[in-house]
Amino acid sequence: MLARRGWLSLSVGRLCLGGNYGSGMRYFEDLRVGNKFNSADYEMTEGEIIEFGRRFDPQPFHTDPAAAAGTLFGRLVASGWHTAAVSMRLMVLGEMDLDGGVIGQGMESLRWPRPVLPGDRLRVVTEIVELRPAPARPDRGVVKLRCRTYNQDGKVVQEMTATLLAARRPA
Amino acid sequence: MLARRGWLSLSVGRLCLGGNYGSGMRYFEDLRVGNKFNSADYEMTEGEIIEFGRRFDPQPFHTDPAAAAGTLFGRLVASGWHTAAVSMRLMVLGEMDLDGGVIGQGMESLRWPRPVLPGDRLRVVTEIVELRPAPARPDRGVVKLRCRTYNQDGKVVQEMTATLLAARRPA
Numbered sequence: 001m002l003a004r005r006g007w008l009s010l011s012v013g014r015l016c017l018g019g020n021y022g023s024g025m026r027y028f029e030d031l032r033v034g035n036k037f038n039s040a041d042y043e044m045t046e047g048e049i050i051e052f053g054r055r056f057d058p059q060p061f062h063t064d065p066a067a068a069a070g071t072l073f074g075r076l077v078a079s080g081w082h083t084a085a086v087s088m089r090l091m092v093l094g095e096m097d098l099d100g101g102v103i104g105q106g107m108e109s110l111r112w113p114r115p116v117l118p119g120d121r122l123r124v125v126t127e128i129v130e131l132r133p134a135p136a137r138p139d140r141g142v143v144k145l146r147c148r149t150y151n152q153d154g155k156v157v158q159e160m161t162a163t164l165l166a167a168r169r170p171a
Numbered sequence: 172m173l174a175r176r177g178w179l180s181l182s183v184g185r186l187c188l189g190g191n192y193g194s195g196m197r198y199f200e201d202l203r204v205g206n207k208f209n210s211a212d213y214e215m216t217e218g219e220i221i222e223f224g225r226r227f228d229p230q231p232f233h234t235d236p237a238a239a240a241g242t243l244f245g246r247l248v249a250s251g252w253h254t255a256a257v258s259m260r261l262m263v264l265g266e267m268d269l270d271g272g273v274i275g276q277g278m279e280s281l282r283w284p285r286p287v288l289p290g291d292r293l294r295v296v297t298e299i300v301e302l303r304p305a306p307a308r309p310d311r312g313v314v315k316l317r318c319r320t321y322n323q324d325g326k327v328v329q330e331m332t333a334t335l336l337a338a339r340r341p342a
Contacts (some may be wrong), residue, residue, distance in 0.1 A: 056256035058263055059272045072274055072336070080275055081256045085227035088252050092229060101230045103243055104251055104283070111277035165243070 025097045027169040028141030031128050039094035039124040041152075042086050044078055046118035052082040078116035083158050087149045090124040100167035105142070108161040114151070121152040129161070140165040196268045198340040199312030202299050210265035210295040212323075213257050215249055217289035223253040249287035254329050258320045261295040271338035276313070279332040285322070292323040300332070311336040 046065070053062030057079035060067035065076045092102050116122065130144035143166045149158035217236070224233030228250035231238035236247040263273050287293065301315035314337045320329035 052256075056260045058260065061272065072271065079256075079259070081252070081259050085223075085250075085252045085256065088250070089227045089229065100243065101232065106282035107278060107280060109277065109279060110281055112275070 025099070026166075027099050028131070028143065028166040029169050031131055031143060031166065033128050033131060035128045037091075037095040037097075037126045039090035039126075041121045041123040042090055044082075044086070044116055044118060044120045044122060046076065049076060049078045049082065049116075049118055052085075053079050056081055073115060076118060078118075078120075080112040080158070083112060083116050083122070083149060084110065084160070086122055087124050087147060087158055087160070090122065090149075091126055091147060094124060094126065096126055098166050103165045105163045105165060108144075108163070110158070110160045112158050114155055114157045116151065116157050120157070122149050122157065124149050134165060137165065139168055141168055142166075196270070197337075198270050199302070199314065199337040200340050202302055202314060202337065204299050204302060206299045208262075208266040208268075208297045210261035210297075212292045212294040213261055215253075215257070215287055215289060215291045215293060217247065220247060220249045220253065220287075220289055223256075224250050227252055244286060247289060249289075249291075251283040251329070254283060254287050254293070254320060255281065255331070257293055258295050258318060258329055258331070261293065261320075262297055262318060265295060265297065267297055269337050274336045276334045276336060279315075279334070281329070281331045283329050285326055285328045287322065287328050291328070293320050293328065295320050305336060308336065310339055312339055313337075 050063055053059070059071075061071040061073045061075075061077055062068075062079045062082075068074070068076045088102075096102070124147055126145050126147045128143060129146050130142075132142050134140045134142045142163055144161065144163045147158075147160045147162065148156050149160075151157050221234055224230070230242075232242040232244045232246075232248055233239075233250045233253075239245070239247045259273075267273070295318055297316050297318045299314060300317050301313075303313050305311045305313045313334055315332065315334045318329075318331045318333060319327050320331075322328050
């Protein structure tokens with residue numbers, strides 16, 4: 001739908017440094033149900049899988065390739081929370097580009113139908129599924145979206161339905 | 172319900188090194204609806220909030236205290252995915268101590284009703300809300316749990332309802 005961005009590092013710089021953050025391209029009024037937004041892709045290295053696992057999900061199937069062989073998974077796999085964190089990064093830096101940022105209210109569902117393996121390259125497609133006013137916040141609208149994370153084979157490794165608050169265009 | 176563990180670092184060592192991992196105290200048969208399990212606590216430092224934000228949720232309210240003042244939050248707050256990752260760590264290392272590990276099937280809901288601020292100390296209480304067989308996996312049972320993450324003032328900062336697969340006691 002939109003040209004795929006090739007400049008992830010530039011995006012990171014722009015957002016992290018906060019230079020012109022908030023000058024995103026889209027307000028609530030610019031979104032339509034059915035819009036889809038792509039992301040760059042992200043390689044899940046064995047080193048990062050182990051580092052994240054040791055810090056946040058210390059179980060042998062996330063931290064130790066040898067010990068992982070004797071577990072339910074039979075090999076090292078990424079923590080689902082690592083996949084979720086990387087998916088957030090890809091969505092924040094992706095095409096959706098909301099003015100005021102991506103501010104989640106909550107998830108209705110979050111599933112990991114397939115394990116993420118070392119070397120997998122992940123990308124995210126975010127689809128708008130519902131738009132409605134935010135009664136308590138007249139300057140914002142509620143956006144329900146379905147965010148699917150795919151591996152390099154086009155298989156879904158995470159599916160999330162979430163609601164977020166998007167800024168309305170200033171009068 | 173059980174004595175609160177004070178030896179988080181020992182737990183980390185045990186699980187990360189994989190020494191006697193899998194010798195957890197509890198199988199599916201040992202769980203009862205209504206059981207509650209505590210965790211140690213975890214301080215969310217400003218440095219870690221910014222580091223996590225830069226890597227996985229690069230928006231100024233997670234990465235830059237000065238720029239955060241001009242955003243919806245008005246100050247630096249932790250990414251919800253950071254809170255989720257820390258909550259997973261606390262649950263994995265906490266009292267529940269499932270044999271075979273904590274293997275999530277999916278979340279039914281995940282909400283962040285209050286922001287997490289630098290210096291907050293988080294802890295998790297996990298409650299068993301449903302137990303049923305896993306038709307496709309006779310060696311496992313399905314556990315539905317509600318996992319609430321509290322700050323040092325006893326306020327809920329994350330609430331999650333999730334299902335996981337727990338190992339049955341070998342015959």
